């Protein structure tokens with residue numbers, strides 16, 4: 001593809017305008033059209049970008065505008081129908097997180113994209129953040145030793161959603177980072193939570209992902225907290241890292257701290273833990289808007305026929321975990337097993353990487369979970 005990639009964005013509510021701003025600023029694409037049911041939202045965007053056409057009819061965006069790619073930033077319940085229609089119309093597709101309302105929907109989209117050799121990318125924005133890239137580099141270099149556990153907190157007041165609970169809204173960010181760092185699909189998930197404001201829609205959840213070799217991740221999400229907190233602690237056998245995404249400076253701090261038990265001892269009286277306290281180190285990280293890198297990555301994948309870092313399979317993995325978390329919520333926090341399955345999908349035209357194909361052990365629980373979020 002030599003000419004600029006022609007892009008259309010559907011959904012110009014809270015998040016869509018950020019995608020519009022970034023695609024419009026990138027040089028190797030033309031943001032041709034934005035689409036929203038609300039005339040008011042279109043008017044607002046026209047006032048910012050008078051050269052971009054506004055459209056209320058999604059069918060026209062798909063079939064009447066000659067676009068190469070569609071970016072979907074509507075509520076989760078619309079993702080599947082819109083993405084499917086776009087793939088069937090031969091468009092490359094970028095969908096905001098979470099990819100869809102059920103894993104069955106995600107599977108269908110993955111298959112459709114692979115069959116039609118189209119790029120399907122999911123908005124796991126933090127994978128494109130320079131901070132998360134740096135953390136991944138630190139972990140992969142072995143600077144922290146073996147990862148023991150990760151604890152994440154993503155809390156604030158609102159924004160309340162009507163069709164999904166707080167885990168489906170906020171945990172995708174934490175889960176995508178955790179899976180990226182752990183480089184492994186979890187064995188099981190437990191989730192507990194409570195709905196305080198909207199009946200049936202949990203506004204506080206606490207999720208635990210269990211990995212092999214005694215590793216785990218605890219993820220706490222809330223729409224009902226006075227303070228905006230985006231924090232992740234990675235505890236390694238040699239060092240510990242604290243990532244505070246709200247901090248202006250020093251977003252990442254590495255603590256030379258650990259606890260060691262003596263390798264052998266003869267009597268209980270001889271047993272003593274060794275607490276190690278050392279320096280604290282702040283690595284330099286160049287600031288760059290993650291969304292800009294994410295949008296550029298989508299364009300690069302279209303141009304080069306390559307598979308996105310956050311491709312449809314990564315979106316499917318994440319939705320499987322969310323589904324299982326909903327099932328666990330219904331069973332008062334019981335562990336729901338997650339099991340990798342091998343894939344048979346054809347991948348002509350793309351260098352698809354599938355290090356951790358996913359599956360779910362109890363299909364009846366999946367459908368219950370899918371209903372819970374629809």
Ligand SMILES: NC(=O)c1ccc[n+]([C@@H]2O[C@H](COP(=O)([O-])OP(=O)(O)OC[C@H]3O[C@@H](n4cnc5c(N)ncnc54)[C@H](O)[C@@H]3O)[C@@H](O)[C@H]2O)c1
Pocket residue numbers: 010011012013014015016035036037038041056058072073074075076078096097098123124125169
């Ligand atoms: N990556 C991130 O950091 C991030 C942050 C916030 C939200 N999001 C995601 O972005 C998506 C949108 O969230 P939001 O908070 O902006 O939602 P929103 O409700 O504020 O906006 C959605 C917009 O879609 C429009 N819409 C709905 N149906 C439509 C249709 N048939 N045709 C045209 N327009 C239609 C609505 O009018 C609305 O303006 C969600 O998937 C959410 O999870 C991602």
